[in-house]
Amino acid sequence: MFDNDNFSDKALELYQQQLHVIKQRKENLKKIRERGTTKSEVGAKSTNIGFILERLAPTMKSFRFNHNDCRSLFDPIDHIIFEGLSTRGQIDKIFFVDIKTGAARLSKKQKEIKAIITDKKVNFKKY
Secondary structure (H helix, E strand, O other): OEEOOEEOHHHHHHHHHHHHHHHHHHHHHHHHHHHHHHHHHHHHHHHHHHHHHHHHHHHOOOOOOOHHHEEEOOOOOOEEEEEOHHHHOOOOEEEEEOOOOOOOOOOHHHHHHHHHHHOOOOOOOOO
């Protein structure tokens, strides 16, 4: 097909095809890298916005609970609400609240906490 730098027409055509394939692969890899970087940046920004909203949520009008009943932990659960504490001085219910934005889901720890609460494995200890 070829002899040193003397390519036959068929060999030259194959060579050109291979160069074209390599060029396409390089372009595709470049696009994938760019998308990956953009996706990471968007994810980081979303996470940061989520952290800010978690902290601001009790002050928002749409927050279902009285913000004075809210105690913030942020990790692993965002807030514990002592419903009735600030208005009547009597706690009617205690809520464990975690705030999620977008498609965020509970973490493994948060799912475990939810299961413990659902199974009523919560106790009070005095030391």
